[in-house]
Amino acid sequence: MTAARPLVAGNWKMNGLGLSLDEARAVSAAVDAQPPACRVALCPPATLVARMADLLNGTGVEVGGQDCRAEESGAFTGDISAEMLADAGAGLVILGHSERRAGYGESDALVAAKTEAALRAGLEPIVCVGETLQQREAGETLSVVTGQVRGSLPASLAGKAFAVAYEPVWAIGTGLTPTLEQIEEVHVAIRETLVEVFGEAGKGPPILYGGSVKPSNAAEILKAREVGGALVGGASLKAADFLGIVTAA
Ligand code: PEP
Numbered sequence: 001m002t003a004a005r006p007l008v009a010g011n012w013k014m015n016g017l018g019l020s021l022d023e024a025r026a027v028s029a030a031v032d033a034q035p036p037a038c039r040v041a042l043c044p045p046a047t048l049v050a051r052m053a054d055l056l057n058g059t060g061v062e063v064g065g066q067d068c069r070a071e072e073s074g075a076f077t078g079d080i081s082a083e084m085l086a087d088a089g090a091g092l093v094i095l096g097h098s099e100r101r102a103g104y105g106e107s108d109a110l111v112a113a114k115t116e117a118a119l120r121a122g123l124e125p126i127v128c129v130g131e132t133l134q135q136r137e138a139g140e141t142l143s144v145v146t147g148q149v150r151g152s153l154p155a156s157l158a159g160k161a162f163a164v165a166y167e168p169v170w171a172i173g174t175g176l177t178p179t180l181e182q183i184e185e186v187h188v189a190i191r192e193t194l195v196e197v198f199g200e201a202g203k204g205p206p207i208l209y210g211g212s213v214k215p216s217n218a219a220e221i222l223k224a225r226e227v228g229g230a231l232v233g234g235a236s237l238k239a240a241d242f243l244g245i246v247t248a249a
Helices: 018-033 046-056 082-088 098-103 108-120 133-137 141-152 180-203 215-223 239-246
Strands: 007-011 039-043 061-065 092-095 124-129 163-166 207-210 229-232
Touching: 007 092, 007 207, 007 239, 018 039, 018 046, 018 061, 018 239, 039 092, 046 061, 046 082, 061 082, 082 108, 092 108, 108 124, 108 141, 124 141, 133 141, 141 180, 163 180, 180 207, 180 215, 215 229, 215 239, 229 239
Parallel strands: 007 039, 007 229, 039 061, 061 092, 092 124, 124 163, 163 207, 207 229
Antiparallel strands: none
């Protein structure tokens, strides 16, 4: 199993109105003018998925959702299914982001069910894992993160396209980043767990790093052992910043 191409994905979170599509347009223009070494994706809020997918159709920039419900349809007011995201033109979906694990009490089992739903709809899941500051200070980082990997990734992922994103909760949106040694230690542990769980197929999926990635630190983070791309929050909102990370990959 050869390693997948690195992936740099932007998570717009609950940011972006119609006008923000200009940023997506600028990203795709630059990517198409000079194709980067990595795959590039943007994950806007659900309200913009269809419009962004139409806009970026045929370009080198892919579109993803930020979450989905595990069920295909039903009485779940306000929720969105994987099938709906795929129907709107998304090809990927972020699942198990710490803002959902903490804010909505999402368990590993629920993230695994959502991951199954993503596969059923033909979406490529990006499954997020990461420790809190309290867990890191208690020396629990590796057990927490590898436990999340085991619990959040269903067996049906074997041989399918998917990515894991290691996002230390304390590094998200804070400007703090782990040392390169800390990043490598966790990424290597995630890779070992993927191989334990999926065998040979566990060697391929990219393991993204996420948490305060910006143009100034992207190159060294993206070179670290077992780092196969980045999940980028704040710095993905402006095309110039995001492109500074894409070109560093
Ligand atoms: C994220 O929330 O996925 C993220 C990585 O955010 P930021 O880059 O803003 O830290």
